[in-house]
Structures are given as C-alpha cells and as structure tokens.
Amino acid sequence: xxxxxxxxxxxxxxxxxxxxxxxxxxxxxxxxxxxxxxxxxxxxxxxxxxxxxxxxxxxxxxxxxxxxxxxxxxxxxxxxxxxxxxxxxxxxxxxxxxxxxxxxxxxxxxxxxxxxxxxxxxxxxxxxxxxxxxxxxxxxxxxxxxxxxxxxxxxxxxxxxxxx
Numbered sequence: 663x664x665x666x667x668x669x670x671x672x673x674x675x676x677x678x679x680x681x682x683x684x685x686x687x688x689x690x691x692x693x694x695x696x697x698x699x700x701x702x703x704x705x706x707x708x709x710x711x712x713x714x715x716x717x718x719x720x721x722x723x724x725x726x727x728x729x730x731x732x733x734x735x736x737x738x739x740x741x742x743x744x745x746x747x748x749x750x751x752x753x754x755x756x757x758x759x760x761x762x763x764x765x766x767x768x769x770x771x772x773x774x775x776x777x778x779x780x781x782x783x784x785x786x787x788x789x790x791x792x793x794x795x796x797x798x799x800x801x802x803x804x805x806x807x808x809x810x811x812x813x814x815x816x817x818x819x820x821x822x823x824x825x826x
Contacts (some may be wrong), residue, residue: 665728666774667759668750669706669747673730675757675770677720682767682818683811684780686714688797689787695739695747696756705754711794714785716772717759717817725758725768729755736760766819784811 666675708715727734734757736746744762749755759769765818772779782801789805797803805809 663776664775664779666757666770667776668730668733668753668755668774670750670753670755671809672752673733673750673755673757674728675774676726676728677718677770678724678726679721681780682719682782683814684716684718684772685781685811686710686716686785687787688712688714688785688788688789688791688795691739691743691745693789693790693792695737695759698737698739699747699749699754699756702749703756705749706758706773707754707761708771712795712797713790714797716782717769718772718775719767719769721818722766722768723822725770766822767815784808785805786811 664677692715693713696715699705700707700709730750733751734748736748738746746760747756748758748760750757756771757774776778785797785801785803786807788797788803792795
C-alpha cells in the first residue's frame with residue numbers, strides 16, 4: 663500500500679497493489695490544468711520545467727479516499743470536459759484526475775507520494791510540449807500514446823474484470 667497526501671496532511675488517498683504505470687504527460691490539457699492549479703493560493707508546483715505533469719496510474723478499485731475526502735474539489739479545464747483535476751482545498755494540493763466514468767484507472771499526481779516509487783516508464787503526448795522545452799531522454803517518449811501504454815491499460819482492465 664502507498665499513501666498519497668496533500669501538502670498539509672489533511673487528505674490521504676491509499677493505493678493498493680502495484681500501479682498500472684508511471685508516466686509524465688505533456689498534453690495541452692494537462693499543462694493548462696497544472697497551471698490552473700498552480701495559480702491557486704499556496705499551491706505547490708506540479709508542472710515540470712519541461713512542461714510535463716507526472717502521474718502514477720492505479721486501477722479505480724485500488725484507490726481509497728481514507729482521510730479528508732470532503733476536502734476534495736474538482737476543477738475542469740473546460741466546462742464540458744469529462745475530466746476533473748482534483749485538489750485538496752485545505753492546501754490546494756493536486757491529488758488525482760477524475761476521468762470519464764468509462765475509464766478504469768485513476769491518475770494520481772506523482773508528487774503526492776513520499777518514499778520509494780516505481781520508476782517513470784513513459785513520457786506521453788510530447789507533441790504538445792512547450793516550444794522551447796527539452797524532453798529528457800532517460801525513458802521512452804511518444805508523441806501520443808505508445809502501444810505499450812495502451813497494452814498496460816488493456817491488461818489492467820482485463821485483470822480488474824476477472825477480480826485479480
């Protein structure tokens with residue numbers, strides 16, 4: 663079990679089992695959403711210097727809001743968006759993204775975890791990176807969603823359906 667905490671410790675999210683994967687996303691909406699959250703009072707930075715936002719993806723059935731769930735509030739980049747970026751209102755810490763209900767995973771902001779974390783595996787949607795940003799070459803990068811990324815999501819969905 664790993665615990666993601668807000669900056670002040672009032673909100674905790676427990677994650678069970680291994681994550682699906684750990685990624686950095688450079689899409690326009692992740693950049694815009696990260697800037698939106700960072701503009702809030704006392705919010706800590708979540709957007710990397712290269713324009714990416716780091717997440718650890720967990721299956722929905724392996725996430726438990728164990729403390730301060732009533733302090734969570736979602737923000738939408740666009741009013742009609744099916745995605746909300748969820749913050750802890752006590753300290754404006756970015757916690758998770760809530761995706762369309764059809765999705766079986768929850769991206770948790772990597773910065774919310776302490777201690778040993780699985781290594782980053784991919785940099786995705788790099789075609790949206792800021793104009794002058796240099797993407798590190800420490801892990802594979804993809805202009806959109808690589809086949810391995812999609813495969814891991816599929817395998818996690820199948821495992822979830824069969825209760826594994």
